[in-house]
Amino acid sequence: MPEHAGSRTCVIALDVGGTSMKGALLDRTMRPLATLRSSTPRRQGHEATVDAITWLLRDLAGAAVGIGVEPVAAGIVVPGIVDEPTQRAVHSVNLGWYDLPLAAVLTDATGLPVRIGHDVRAGGTAESRLGAARGFDDALFVAIGTGISAALLVEGRPLRACGYAGEIGHLTVAPGAEQCACGMRGCLEAVASARAIAAVYAARSGHEVEGAEEVAALVARADPVACRVWERAVEALAEAFAACAAVLAPEVIVVGGGLSQAGGLLIDPLRIALDRRLSCHRRPKLVRAALGEQAGCLGAGLLGWEAADADPAAGRPVELVADPAGGAL
Ligand SMILES: [Zn+2]
Structure with missing residues (x-):
């Protein structure tokens, strides 16, 4: 030994x-x-x-x-x-x-x-071997925090593409909308990242917030502006996840990162919004990260x-x- x-x-x-x-x-x-x-x-x-x-x-x-x-x-x-x-x-x-x-x-x-x-790829591997994606060969792990990035497992192997795979945060989901750090407009990250949710809420309500957790708390109390900002983010995430479902057909989508701390407030409407966008696709399970x-x-x-x-x-x-x-x- x-x-x-x-x-x-x-x-x-x-x-x-x-x-x-x-x-x-x-x-x-x-x-x-x-x-x-x-x-x-x-x-x-x-x-x-x-x-x-x-x-x-x-x-x-x-x-x-x-x-x-x-x-x-x-x-x-x-x-x-x-x-x-x-x-x-x-x-x-x-x-x-x-x-x-x-x-x-x-x-x-x-x-x-x-x-x-x-x-994020390492986090995806950890979820795949130890967490919520264990037992699946085709999985998408999406980390939603300050930015949005994904790890892809295809037929049991991580898809790397020299490090360029998984940039789901820069899929255009709202053409012409908010400016993204990458220089484009309307990227998923500019609409639905934790940072974006806080920034969009502040811009629309006129009230600064510490972060997306505060917006989530306002959503739980049915604040109308917060609810609209949250719903827009959920729809944008569903749009991107549906594109991934069409191209990669994951069996499971694992949502991690800071925003996943919102739990059912995020996952439940996201599951419904994604389901609405799928027809002949393989329908992935949508779950919160375990780790x-x-x-x-x-x-x-x-x-x-x-x-x-x-x-x-x-x-x-x-x-x-x-x-x-x-x-x-
Ligand atoms: Zn971008």
Whole structure:
């Protein structure tokens, strides 16, 4: 048995976001042994972000040693365009890097085998192996937060297309409507992301809100402006999901990201709006993500174990023997 296949080993999992980084030590069963959070210093340039990632990896490695566990590899997920086969972070508007050989840079800095991945694709893989998409070969995982992005599983395989697949947020659903960050108008992301819902409500009501949670609370109290903004977002999401159903025919659509915290307030009308748009299509199940905001970090952990198993000193496949949904990252 390889040295690091025993019970006293772990991987370091890190989910790097535009504002914060969530790190964890995960054992073979994907159980969190320790967690650590830090802010992302993105305004100081991408070198500062890479340094901060390096320090967080070192802190987590130190924490592992402190509890008597050997860290054997690291998995890191980042936003933007990520080319998994070459292990390069191709581009991130938020983090400011271009064509960065991130895995190699972090391996050099830490001495650990490192595998990088795309945050939403990794979250989709986690939902597929451990969460709401488990048991399905054709699945669409949609993360609705500040932006909207999707991970696609087609006949059991993730569809990557050099990192460009899954940009569902930039499907045009309302031609000529709100300006999107990508430069176009009427993209799904500009109408139905958590940020867009809050911005559109503020523009239409004249009242600033903290975020989409506040709009959801107003919808629950039947505020007429909030209800119209919410319904418009739901219809836009249904339009995009129906296009995906026509082209990709997923068996299940898993809705994750911050907006999925709205639960039935989002999922129930979305299910009805999607159903109305389908005829001869395969009708996907529409469900809420099971792993919540842990999905990205767990996906990073799966990448970490892949890196460990690809290491010449290792060789054992990942064994998922426990449901991590009960754990707390
Ligand atoms: Zn766009």
